[in-house]
Amino acid sequence: MEADPQMEGMTVTRRHAVMAFGLLILAGGLVGCGKSAGGSASQSERSIRFINADGTITDIPARPRRILSTSASVTGTLLAIDAPLIASASAANGQYFPQWAGVAKERGIKNIWPAGDVGIEAAIAVKPDLIVVSTGGADSALAQRAELQAIAPTIVVDYGSQSWQYLAIQLGKAAGLENEAAARIAAFERYVVDARGKIAVPAGKVNIISYNGSGTTNPIATANGAHGRLLAGLGFTVEDPDPAWHAASEARGDFVWAPYEMLPRLTAATTFLLRANDERVATFLSDPVLANLPSVRARQVQSLGTNSFRIDYYSATQIVDGIVKTFGK
Incomplete structure (x- = not known):
C-alpha cells in the first residue's frame, strides 16, 4: 500500500x-x-x-x-x-x-x-x-x-x-x-515527538522480546504491534519476527509467540526485553544459546521496563521515559 x-x-x-x-x-x-x-x-x-x-x-x-x-x-x-x-x-x-x-x-x-x-x-x-x-x-x-x-x-x-x-x-x-x-x-x-528529539537512536534494527528462557515460548513483538509502533515513533527500526515461528493456537498482530530455539535467528543490533529487571537482562546476556546474537555480542541489550508487556497510556509513558534515560543525547 x-x-x-x-x-x-x-x-x-x-x-x-x-x-x-x-x-x-x-x-x-x-x-x-x-x-x-x-x-x-x-x-x-x-x-x-x-x-x-x-x-x-x-x-x-x-x-x-x-x-x-x-x-x-x-x-x-x-x-x-x-x-x-x-x-x-x-x-x-x-x-x-x-x-x-x-x-x-x-x-x-x-x-x-x-x-x-x-x-x-x-x-x-x-x-x-x-x-x-x-x-x-x-x-x-x-x-x-x-x-x-x-x-x-x-x-x-x-x-x-x-x-x-x-x-x-x-x-x-x-x-x-x-x-x-x-x-x-x-x-x-x-x-513522543519531544522525546525523539532528546535521544540518539543506535544504528541498525532493534527487536523486542519477552524473554522466558528454554522450555517455553518467548513472545517477540512485531513491527506493527503496539510496542513496535511506539519504538518506530521514537525513531527506531523494528525487526519483524518470522510469522512461521508462531507457536500459539491463534494468530496475533502484536506478537509472534516463538519457541526458544527460534531466538538465535534474530539479527537486530539492539534487543529490548519486556518486563525485565537488571537481573533478567544479565541472564539473557549470559545465555549460551544466544551468545551469537548481534545484540549480545555488542552488549546492546536493554530493558523496556518491568511494566512494559502491556501497553497502555501509563506504561507507554514509562517506556518513553526509559528510552530517553538510556539513549539521551
Whole structure:
C-alpha cells in the first residue's frame, strides 16, 4: 500500500491514531443517535450503537456514569480518558498493574475480582450502567458475557491487536468521551515527538522480546504491534519476527509467540526485553544459546521496563521515559 502523502509529516504513532479513527468512520463501527431530529442530543440523552470486536452490536441508551471493566488490560485506557470507572478486575495475582495502580487508588476504583475469577454477584453489587469485556487474554470475561448483559449493556473490545490509542478512540465513543480520548492521544503524541528529539537512536534494527528462557515460548513483538509502533515513533527500526515461528493456537498482530530455539535467528543490533529487571537482562546476556546474537555480542541489550508487556497510556509513558534515560543525547 502506498503511503498517504497527507500523513508524511506525522510520526508512526500519530498516523496510527488517525488511521484508526478513519477506519471507525468508514466502517460505521460506532454510530451516535440523537433523540432530537432538529439537533444533537445532550450528552446525558445520547444513545450509541456500538459494534463490538466480534461484529455484534450493543446499544448504549445514554452516556455511561458507572463503568465496570472486567479486563485489567483495558482499565488503563479507561483511566487515561477519565472514564467514569467505578470497578475493575485486577491481574491474576489480585493486584492492579503497577503503572496505573496509584491512579486507580486515587479515584477509588473498586478491585472487584482477580483475572479468571469472574463474580456475577459482585458485578450486580456495583450497579454498572456499562460493562467492558475483552475478546481474549487471561483477564477476559467473554464466557460470562450473557450473564453480564443481563446486568447492563456490555461491549466487547480487542486490546491484543491494536494500540492503546485505537482502543481509546473506541472507548471514548462508547463512553461519550471522544474529546477526552482525542486530547490524551494528542498530548501523548507531543510527548513522543519531544522525546525523539532528546535521544540518539543506535544504528541498525532493534527487536523486542519477552524473554522466558528454554522450555517455553518467548513472545517477540512485531513491527506493527503496539510496542513496535511506539519504538518506530521514537525513531527506531523494528525487526519483524518470522510469522512461521508462531507457536500459539491463534494468530496475533502484536506478537509472534516463538519457541526458544527460534531466538538465535534474530539479527537486530539492539534487543529490548519486556518486563525485565537488571537481573533478567544479565541472564539473557549470559545465555549460551544466544551468545551469537548481534545484540549480545555488542552488549546492546536493554530493558523496556518491568511494566512494559502491556501497553497502555501509563506504561507507554514509562517506556518513553526509559528510552530517553538510556539513549539521551
